[in-house]
Amino acid sequence: MSLWNYLQGRQGTIAFLSYQHASLAFQTVLVGSVIAIALALLVYRLPLGSALTITASRIALTIPTLALLALLIIPFGLGVVPSFIMLAFFATMPVIGNAIVGLRSVPPNVIEAAQGIGFSRWRILLTVELPLAWPVILTGIRVSTQMIVGVAAIVAYVLGPGLGSLIFNGLARLGGANALEMALTGTVLIVLIALIFDALLVLLGRLTIPRGIQ
Template sequence: MQLWDYVQGHASSLTFLTYQHASLAFQTVLVGTLVAVLIAVLVYRLPFMSAFTLTSSRVALTIPSLALLALLIVPFGLGVVPSFIMLAFFATMPVIGNAIVGLRSVPASVIESARGIGLSRWRILLTVELPIAWPVILTGIRVSTQMIIGVAAIVAYVLGPGLGSLIFSGLSRLGGANALEMTLAGTILIIIIALIFDGLLVLLGRLTISKGLQ
C-alpha cells in the first residue's frame, strides 16, 4: 500500500525517469546493433578474423561495467556521454557473435544459387544472407536488450539518466522515509521496461522472419 501511495504521489517524476531509461536503452541497443552487424559483415567471410572477433566480443563482456565507466569519465566527464558509450559498447558484444554465426550458417548451396541467377555479392548479402541470418541476429538483440536495460541502472554513478538514480538514492537512504519505496519502484519499472521491450522484439520477429525460417 505504501509503494502504491509513493507511485501515485511521484507519478510525474517516475514517468520521466522511466522514459529516460527506456530511451537510453533503445538508442544504445540500436547503435550497438548497427555497429555489430557492420563488423560481422566485414569479417564473416574471413575465418581468422571472424574467430578473433567472436573471441574478443566474449572477452569484452567480462570487463566490469563500473570500471569502464570510470575510465570514460576521464575524457568525457560525467553525464550522458560516458553512459551512452559504455552501454553502446556492451550492447554491441552479444549481437556481434550472433551476427557472425548467423551469416556463416547460410547454406553454401543457397549462395551458389543466388550467384547462378546473376546477383552481385552485395545483393546476395542484403537479399539472401542477412534475411536468413536475421532470426539468429534477433536473438542476439534480445539478449543485448535485456542486459542493457539492467546495466543501464548503474549509470547513475556518473550522473547518467534513468531509473538507476532512484534505486541508488533509495539504497543510500535505507531506513529513511520512502527509501524502500524508491528502490522498489525503480526496480519494478526496470522489469516492466524489460518485459515490454522483449515483447516488442518478439512481435518484430513474427513480422520480419519468413515463415519458412520460424
Template structure:
C-alpha cells in the same frame, strides 16, 4: 500500501525517469546493433577474422561495466556521454557474435544459387544471407536489450539519466523515509521496461521472420 502511495504521488516524475531509461536503452541498443552488423559483415567471410572477433566479443563481456564507466569519466566527464558509450559498447557484443554465427550458417549452396542467377555479392548479402541469418541476429538483439536495460541502472554513478538514480538514492538512504519504496519502484519499472521491449522484439520477429525460417 506505502509503495502504492509513493508511486501515486510521483507519477509525473517516475514517468519522466522511465522515459529516460527506456530511451537510453533503445538508442544504445540501436547504435550497438548497427555497429555489430557492420563488424560482422566485414569479418564473417574471413575464418581467422571471425574467430578473433567472436573471441574478443566474448572476452569483452567480462569487463566490469563500472570499471569501464569509471575509465570513460576521464576523457568525457560525467553525464550522458560516458553512459551512452559504455552501454552502446556492451550492447554491440551479443549482436556481433550472433550476427557472425548467423551469417556463417547460411548454406553455401544457397549463396551459389543466388550468385548463379546474377546477384552481386552485395545483393546476395542483403537479399539472401541477412534474411536467413536474421532469426539468430534478432536473438542476439533480444539478449542485448535485456542486458542493457538492467546495466543502464548503473549510469547513475556518473550522473547518467534513468531509473538508476532512484534505486541508488533509495539504497543509500535505507532506513529513511521512502527509501525502500524508491529502490523497489526503480527496480519494478526497469523490469517492466525489459518486458515491454522483449515483447516488441518478439512481435518484430513474428512480422519479419519468414515462416520457413521460424
C-alpha cells in the same frame, strides 16, 4: 500500502525517469546493433577474423561496467556521454557473435544458387544472407536489450539518466522514509521495461522473419 502512498504525487517524475531509461536503452542497443552487424559483415568470410572477433566480444563482456565508466569519466566527464558510450559498447558485444554465426551458417548451396541466377554480391548479401541470418541476429539483439536495460541502472553512479537514480538513492537511504519504496519502484519498472522491449522484439521477429524459416 506504503508503496502506493509513495507513488502518489510522483507519477510525473517516475514517468520521466522511465522514459529516460527506456530511451537510453533503445538508442544504445540500436547503435550497438548497427555497429555489430557492420563489423560482422567485415569479418564473417574470414575464419580467423571471425574467431578472433567472437572471442574478443566475449572477453569484452567481462569488463566491469563501473571500471569502464570510471575510465570514460576522465575524457568525457559525468552525465549522458560516458553513460551512452559504455552502454553502446556492451550492447554491441552479444550481437557481434550472433551476427557472425548467422551469416556463416547460410548454406553454401543457397549462395551458389543465387550466383547461378545472376545475383550480384550485394544482392546476395541483402536478399539471401541477411534474411537467413536475421533470426540469429535478432536473438542477439534480444539478449543485448535485456542486458542493457538492467545495466543502464548503473549509470546513475555518473549522474546518467534513468531509473538507476531511484534504486541507488533508495539503497543509500535504507532505514529512512520511502527508501525501500524508491528502490522497489525503480527495480520493478526496469523489469517492466525489459519485458515490454522483449515483447516488441518478438513481434518484430514475427513481422520480419520469412515464414519459411520461422
